Amino acid sequence: MTLRCAILDDYQGVSLQLADWDALAGQVDVTVHREHIDNQDQLVHTLKDQQIVVIMRERTPFRADLLHRLPHLKLLITSGMRNASIDLTAAAQRGITVCGTASTSTPPAELTWALILGLARHLVTENNAFRTGGPWQSTVGTGLAGKTLGLIGFGKIGIQVARVARAFDMHVTAWSANLTADRTDPEDVRLVSKEQLLTGSDIVSVHIVLSDRTRGLIGAGELALMRPGALLINTSRAAVVDQHALVEALRAHQIGGAGLDVYDQEPLPAGHPLRTLPNVLATPHLGYVTDGNYRTYFREAVENIQAFIAGTPTRTLT
Numbered sequence: 001m002t003l004r005c006a007i008l009d010d011y012q013g014v015s016l017q018l019a020d021w022d023a024l025a026g027q028v029d030v031t032v033h034r035e036h037i038d039n040q041d042q043l044v045h046t047l048k049d050q051q052i053v054v055i056m057r058e059r060t061p062f063r064a065d066l067l068h069r070l071p072h073l074k075l076l077i078t079s080g081m082r083n084a085s086i087d088l089t090a091a092a093q094r095g096i097t098v099c100g101t102a103s104t105s106t107p108p109a110e111l112t113w114a115l116i117l118g119l120a121r122h123l124v125t126e127n128n129a130f131r132t133g134g135p136w137q138s139t140v141g142t143g144l145a146g147k148t149l150g151l152i153g154f155g156k157i158g159i160q161v162a163r164v165a166r167a168f169d170m171h172v173t174a175w176s177a178n179l180t181a182d183r184t185d186p187e188d189v190r191l192v193s194k195e196q197l198l199t200g201s202d203i204v205s206v207h208i209v210l211s212d213r214t215r216g217l218i219g220a221g222e223l224a225l226m227r228p229g230a231l232l233i234n235t236s237r238a239a240v241v242d243q244h245a246l247v248e249a250l251r252a253h254q255i256g257g258a259g260l261d262v263y264d265q266e267p268l269p270a271g272h273p274l275r276t277l278p279n280v281l282a283t284p285h286l287g288y289v290t291d292g293n294y295r296t297y298f299r300e301a302v303e304n305i306q307a308f309i310a311g312t313p314t315r316t317l318t
Contacts, residue, residue: 004051006030008056009036024302036060050072051072055077067094099304099316103296109160118259120141120144144169146170149165152208153207158207172190175193198226203231203233205233206232210240215239216241217240220248230256231259235287261285262285262287
């Protein structure tokens with residue numbers, strides 16, 4: 001019996017090029033979907049006959065109600081070894097094997113600095129003017145040396161961001177609920193309270209896992225504590241920051257600007273204010289989107305399918 005496999009949300013159309021899917025020839029028929037399917041009924045219609053689905057991060061959530069409507073699904077593969085948008089309990093109850101892949105944390109740390117530098121030096125404004133015959137130098141950039149970077153969260157990504165900041169001769173502070181000086185001191189990072197971090201930072205960057213405890217962690221009150229010219233960077237999870245409060249703070253120029261890569265709804269609707277606010281530098285969730293990560297994701301997805309067919313599932317999450 002030939003199994004049917006759907007690859008979802010391959011926005012760039014590269015999945016088949018970055019792994020040896022021919023290794024599954026004769027065993028698996030693969031269909032690639034480049035366009036995001038937001039409507040659940042349409043998604044069910046698309047996947048109703050598929051035994052295998054490969055998803056990219058959290059682009060398409062697989063909650064219990066969706067899993068219940070996919071009676072033929074046997075194997076769900078996600079990029080990365082953690083995906084909060086999959087109901088693992090419901091999958092296990094339905095006998096669906098969920099597998100992940102390896103991933104590296106360096107790309108989101110790199111993108112964090114692209115957003116910081118882009119905002120600090122007004123790169124989009126100046127580049128647009130350069131290409132359209134606009135004014136030659138219209139902005140005054142913000143230097144980073146001597147400024148303070150505050151990190152909300154200090155895991156693998158936060159540590160990498162801190163090391164770059166130190167290379168720029170910045171001061172670095174960090175906070176999370178259970179963070180201790182044993183972790184920050186070796187990186188020449190000062191452990192502070194959340195309030196101290198918000199009031200004392202020129203740039204605040206979010207690198208914390210989304211949970212019930214961190215959802216809405218930065219709301220209107222926290223944004224009000226930030227310096228008027230401070231920048232907020234979020235390449236972690238949108239829901240850590242209250243999106244409505246952020247939009248209002250940006251509209252009122254309560255903070256200097258925001259560099260964003262994550263959103264409550266993805267793709268972000270065309271009319272959303274974050275698409276038009278002049279003090280926002282935004283990217284469409286590119287944090288993990290690099291050639292190295294993608295090669296790992298799709299190569300290991302093929303390996304996961306092979307292992308599943310052989311009866312020895314690997315990298316299992318259920």
